[in-house]
Amino acid sequence: MPIITLTTDFGEKDHFAGAVKGAIYNELESIKIVDISHSVSPFHITEAAYIIQNAYRSFPKGTIHIIGIDSELTPENKHIAVLLDEHYFICADNGIVSLITQEMKPKKIVEINIHDRVISDFPVLDVFVKVACHLARGGTLEVVGKEIPEIKKLKGLTPVVQEKQQQIIGNVIYIDNYGNVVTNISKKLFEAVGKGNPFVVSGRNVKFKKIFAKYSDAIDFSLPPDKREEDGKKLAIWNASGYLELAVYKSNPQTVGSASTLFGLYYRDTVTVNFE
Known part of the structure; x- marks a missing residue:
């Protein structure tokens, strides 16, 4: 069974991180969940990208990474699932994946389209967890989304x-x-x-x-x-x-x-x- 990691700006005081873990265990009791960090500064995409890029390579290939940063679904902030460097990343299309690595191109990108099947006002809990557990069971990206050619790109800070x-x-x-x-x-x-x-x-x-x-x-x-x-x-x-x-x-x-x-x-x- 693959590992699911969590990186969010939820902090440790509120119930959000615990609720996400509970939802994962509710679907897959034997899954392994690893907290990378819940202390990312609120909505700080660059900070989150730095943390994730230096952590994900330590995990086995096939690990599924849920990123709960600026994840509210809007017309300009779609939800995506990405296969990159043999790891899966589930997050908002807010440029964070482009900052995680600018040297490699994703092997596959899908825009998640299961929202009509999930009632959600907490997308990390309701949508990202569903996608992560689907992938952990061996499911494919095509089932949860429509393939798109590219992700939103942010240049970040370049010397x-x-x-x-x-x-x-x-x-x-x-x-x-x-x-x-x-x-x-x-x-x-x-x-x-x-x-x-x-x-x-x-x-x-x-x-x-x-x-x-x-x-x-x-x-x-x-x-x-x-x-x-x-x-x-x-x-x-x-x-x-x-x-x-x-x-x-x-x-x-x-x-x-x-x-x-x-x-x-x-x-x-x-x-x-x-x-x-």
């Missing part, structure tokens, strides 16, 4: 490379649970433009001349613990997704602050890399 190839102008695309700032500058782009030259990463009131492979690389463990610069240390790293991240070592947004608050960097803010 700009200056003509002289000496500067990358990027943007903040995500703030994680620790308050660390993720940019859209990939390691691949950085290396192609920089060609190993010295650089300065600038973001509002911080500058970095070194990018670490992981957080702990910024700490000199040869020093005694009381001599190390640890908690609160500012650093730049390549995160696990291959993007430039500006961080504070062992930060706690609830107590000592975070990279986002201390650096004054938020979604869409500019981060630049200047090469010498």
Whole structure:
């Protein structure tokens, strides 16, 4: 039996996420359900896409991903089911699938057309669950929708490379649970433009001349613990997704602050890399 994942902006306080799980179990008692996240900022398509693109590849092929972000059915916000990279995605056609991956084209896209058979004022619960359970039973996309040639496309935030190839102008695309700032500058782009030259990463009131492979690389463990610069240390790293991240070592947004608050960097803010 395949896995069904859930990614929503429902939060943890309300009943919505639990009701969706209950509806799935009501149809398929033996199914496996995995919560990717219910803490996406409300209606934040870019944030949801970043989370999903970095999570779905860890699941087996054939996994079914329900995405409950901006999912109300309107004439401009159709419901779709997509076969992409051997995974199924069920969501609104609001551009989120185009942001999950811009390097691969979906193998099949259908516009869901079962709404006349389902009474619904909660489409994730009533429509998306029906489609997901149909696919989990081995059903085909054609039964739940009409094939369409393409999905709505959003370009999102794309880094700009200056003509002289000496500067990358990027943007903040995500703030994680620790308050660390993720940019859209990939390691691949950085290396192609920089060609190993010295650089300065600038973001509002911080500058970095070194990018670490992981957080702990910024700490000199040869020093005694009381001599190390640890908690609160500012650093730049390549995160696990291959993007430039500006961080504070062992930060706690609830107590000592975070990279986002201390650096004054938020979604869409500019981060630049200047090469010498």
